[in-house]
Amino acid sequence: MAEIALHNLVKTYPGGTTRATDEVSLHVADGEFMVLLGPSGCGKTTLLRMVAGLELPDGGQIVIGGKDVTYLEPRRRNLSMVFQSYAVFPHRRVADNIGFGLRMRGVDPAEIKRKVAWAAEVLQLTPYLDRYPAKLSGGQRQRVAVARAIVMDAEVLLMDEPLSNLDALLRLSFRAELKKLVAELGTTTLYVTHDQVEALSLGDRVAVMRQGRIVQCDAPTTVYDQPAEEFVGGFIGSPPMNFLTGTVVRDNAGVLRLDLGAHSVAVPETLRGYTGRELRLGVRPEAFGVATGGAPEGLGAELEVFEPLGSAVLLTLTLSGHQLKVQAAADFRATPGDRLTLTLPAERCRWYDPETHLLLETA
Template identity: 75%
Template sequence: MAEVILRDLVKTYPGGSTRATDQVSLEVSDGEFMVLLGPSGCGKTTLLRMIAGLELPDSGQIVIGGNDVTYLEPRRRNLSMVFQSYAVFPNKKVADNIGFGLRVRGVPADEIRRKVAWAADLLQLTPYLDRYPAKLSGGQRQRVAVARAIVMDADVLLMDEPLSNLDALLRLSFRAELKKLVGQLGTTTIYVTHDQLEALSLGDRVAVMRDGAIVQCGPPTAVYDGPATEFVGGFLGSPPMNFLTGTVEVDDAGPRIDLGGQSLPVPAGLASLRGRKLDLGIRPEAIVVGADNPDDNALVGELQVLEPLGSSTLLTTDVSGQVVKIQARPSFRADQGSALKLHLPPLACRWYDPETGLLLEQSA
C-alpha cells in the first residue's frame, strides 16, 4: 500500500514572512497519478520536496503507506524522484546510470542486470546501454533518469517538471510514453508541472495550487469544466476562460446580467443578487459564432483580430467594451470590424462573485 496523506503542511521561507505552503492537506490513493499544477512560486516543488524529505515542514504531517515519515530521512522513505534536470552521471554509461541506486543498496549483480534490462526495454533504451549520456538526445537522457527511478521498486514515484527541458515536439511524444509507463507500473505518482496540457493529459486528478495553497482538486475534466475560482478558470485553458462583468437586473422575464447595453439571463436563484456585480465565465471553445439562438442566450461582438491556428481560428472580439475570445472552426473568416453573433450555451456558463472570485452555485 502506498497511499500518501498530507495534513496541514506549513513551510515558511527564510525570514518568516512568506509561506511556501500554507496548511496544505491532500490524499493520494494507492496507484493514483496526482498532478500538482500551478504557476512558478506557488509552492508545488516545495511540497514535493517535503514529501521526498529534502525539505522539512515547519508543522503538519506526511504519511506514506500508513507510516508517519514527516521527519524521516529521505533514504528511509522508499521513494524515487525524477528531477527537472536530467541528473545523469556523465562519466557512467547508460546501464551504469540506471543501476546506480541498486548498487548503492547492495543489490546482487545478477538482479541489477535483470532490472536494468527490464527498465531499458520498457523505455526503449536497450540499444543505448553501452553509450555515455553525451551521445544521447535530451529525450533519451530523461528516459535514463526515469529508468533509474523505476528500477528501485519505490512505493511512490515523484517527478519535478521532468519534461520542461525538452522541446515541444519531444515533450508531446514523451508525455504519451510516460502516461503509458506509469499505467503499466501502477505506482503511486506525484507529478509537478506548470504546464496545463501535461496536467490535464497525465493526471488521474489535478491539484491546482496558488500562493502555497491548493485551491481546487479533482479529475482533469471536472477542474477544467467547472473551475472553483476565477484563478483556476484563468490559469487553465489556452486561451483561458473569458470573464465578463455585469450587473444583475430583474424584470418580468426574470434575472439578467446587464453587460453595458447587452444582457443575458442568469440562473433564477441569482435574482437575490439584484443590483450587484456578477462575473460570467465561459470557455472560448464553448462560444458558437453565428448560430441560431432559440434560448435568447446571445451577444453581439465586434471582431478585432482573427488568427488562423490550423486546427482552429482564434477570434478576439469586443463585447460592450469587454474582450471575448472565441475558438471558431478552422475555415471561419470575417473582416475586421464585423459584427458577430455569439451564442453562449447556458450549460457552458459559469457564474462568479467578482469580490471573492469564487464560483456561485449553478443551480442557484
Template identity: 45%
Template sequence: MAEITFENVSKTYPGGKAAALTDFNLRIEDGEFIVLVGPSGCGKTTALRMIAGLEDISGGTLRINDKVANDLAPRDRDIAMVFQSYALYPHLTVAENIAFGLKVRGAKPEVIEKKVRETAELLELTEFLERKPARLSGGQRQRVAMGRALVRSPNAFLMDEPLSNLDARLRGQMRAEIARLQRLSAVTTVYVTHDQVEAMTMGHRVAVMNRGTLQQLDTPRHLYDKPANMFVASFIGSPPINFMEGELTAHEGGPALACGPLMLPLGEAGRRLSSRRPGKVILGMRPEHMKIAPEAGSGTFGARAAFVEDLGATLLLHMDEHGIAIGHANMVEDDRDLMTTVPKLKALVDSSHRIQRDDRVHLTIDPALILLFDPATGAAV
C-alpha cells in the first residue's frame, strides 16, 4: 500500500493568470480513503494527476512511501487510475478489459485467469465476462473500469469523478459499492469529486479545496459541525447554509445575537464567546437546524414562505419578508462576495407542518447549533 505526501506543492501553467495549486500540503495515510472536493477549477484534479505522474510539479515535493516522486515515471509508481469516462476498450470483452493491465505487465495466463475470476466475483460481473462494453449499463461499465484497476493490486487507487456520468439512483448504489471495495481491499484511495454528498458519505477524511489551496482537512462530521471558514460552511451541507449579518451583544444580562428582528439569547452556548468583544459577526444557520415555533416570542422571527418545495418527509421553505440581511451560500465558485444580499432564507422543516405558499411562519433555532464567522476574514469564531 502507499502513503502519499504533498509538501508545499505548487503548480502554475504557462500563461496562467493564477496558480492551479499554491503551497499545497497534504498527508494521505496508508490504506486511507481520502476525498478531494471543491468547485470547478479548485485544483483537485491537478493534485490527483500529480500523484499519477500525469502532471508536472512546479514547486515543492511529492512523496510516495517516503520516496520523492516528482520525476518518477507513471509506470514506476504502481498506481491505478479510474477515469470519469470509463476508458474501456470497445473491441474487448469484459474479461479482456479487466485483464489488459496484467497482460501488458507479462503476467502468466493462469495468474491472469485466476485474478480476473476473483475480481469479477467481487464486483458481481461474472455473468458479463464475455460481453463487450456496448452491451453493458453505465453502472456495469463503471464496475469494469474499477475491476481493471483492482485486479492489479496497486499501491493506490486514483478516482477522478467516476460517478458523474451515472443517474442519481445508480450514483447512490455505486457510492456504497466503492466504499465497500475500499474496505475489503484496504488500498490507499484518493477520490476527486465536486459533489459534497459523495465526499461526506465515502471518505475517511475530506480535503476541501478552493482556488488551489487546502481550506480544511477533516472527517466529514467535523467539517459539517465545525467548518474552518465561511467557504467550507457554504460548500458542505445541503441545502446550503444561510449567512446573516448580526451583532454580538448582551440581552437580559447574558450574551446574545442581534440579527435584524431576531434577538437570540445564547445561554450556555455563549460561553465560548466570553472573551470576544461585542461587535459585528456573520451568523450561519443551516436550514435543517431551523424549527417552526408555535408563536412569536423570544428567539423567534417571522417570515413569509415565498416558495415551498415538498420533498415528501420534509418541506424546503424559501422565506422572504423577514427583515434580515442574508448571504447567498451558493456563490462559492466565483469571485462574488458570499454576503451578497438576496431576499431568500431557507428552512428545512418536517412536512407535518403543512405550510403553503404565502403562509407566514415563526422560525427559531437552538443557539448551540449556530455557526459564527469573523466578517473581516471569514474565519470561524
C-alpha cells in the first residue's frame, strides 16, 4: 500500500520566526490523486519537497507505505517527481531522458528499452525518441518529464505545478491527458498547484492551504459548494464567492432575517443565536436568479457593468450598498443603469461567523 501520512509537519523559514508549514497533518489514500492548492507562499511546495526528501522538516513525521521516511534520503523513498521547469537533460535524446533514472538504478538495458517504449507510447512520444529537447514543444518536454517519472514504477508520484509553463490551450489538453494517465496507473499522487481549475478538475480531493496550514480538505465539489471558511470561498471561483454583512433581526411575522439596509434575506432558524448580532452571507455568482425590472419578492439591484463572456454573462451589481458579481445566462441582456431583480434560493446560501470566518452549520 502506498498511503502517505503526514503528521504535524513543521518547517520554519530561516530566522526561525515564521513557519512555512505549521503542524500540517494529511492522509493520502493508496491510489488517490490529492491536490495541494493555495496562493504563493502558503507552504504547498515546501510540503511537497519535504515528502520528496529535498527538504527536512523541523518537526513531525512522514510515513509512506507504512514506513517512516522522515529523514530518509530521496532515492530510498521509492517515489518520482515531476518539476515545474521540466528538468530534462538538454544534451540527451528523449529516449535517454526517459530511461535515465532506470540506468542509474542499474536496470537491464533490455528492460529499460521496453519501459521507455511503453512510456513513449502512453504519452505519444514515440516519433520523438531520437530528438533532443530543444526540438520539442513545451508540452512535449513536459510529457518527457512525466514519462521519466512513470517508468520508475514508484509507489508515489509527486508533481510541482507541472502545467504552469504551458500556454492555455496546451494546459487544457495536457490536463485531460494527465488525469486519464494517473487514473490508469493507479499511482498515489500528490500534486501542487495555485490554479483552482486544475485543482478542481484533477483531484480526488483538494487540500486548500493558507499560511502554512490546511484549512479544508474535501472533494472538489464540497470545497467549491461549501467552503469551510471565507478564505476558501474567496480564493476558489472566478469570480469568487460574494460576501454580504448584515444584522440578524426578526421581522413583524417573526421570521429571522439578515438586514442589509434596503433589503433583507431569510436566515435559518438554527442561527437564531445571532439575533441582534452581525452575520456574513456567502453566495456564489451563479447561485442568483436574475431578471430585468422590479419584483416585490426579489432583491432590487442596479447594474453597473455588463460583461459578455461567451458561455455566460457576468454582471457587476450594487445591492443596498454592497457590490455583487452575478453570473447570468449567455442570452441575458441589460444595460448599465438598469434596475434588476435578484432571487436567492435558501439552499444556495452559506453562512459565516464574522469573527472566526468559519462556515456555520444550518441543518
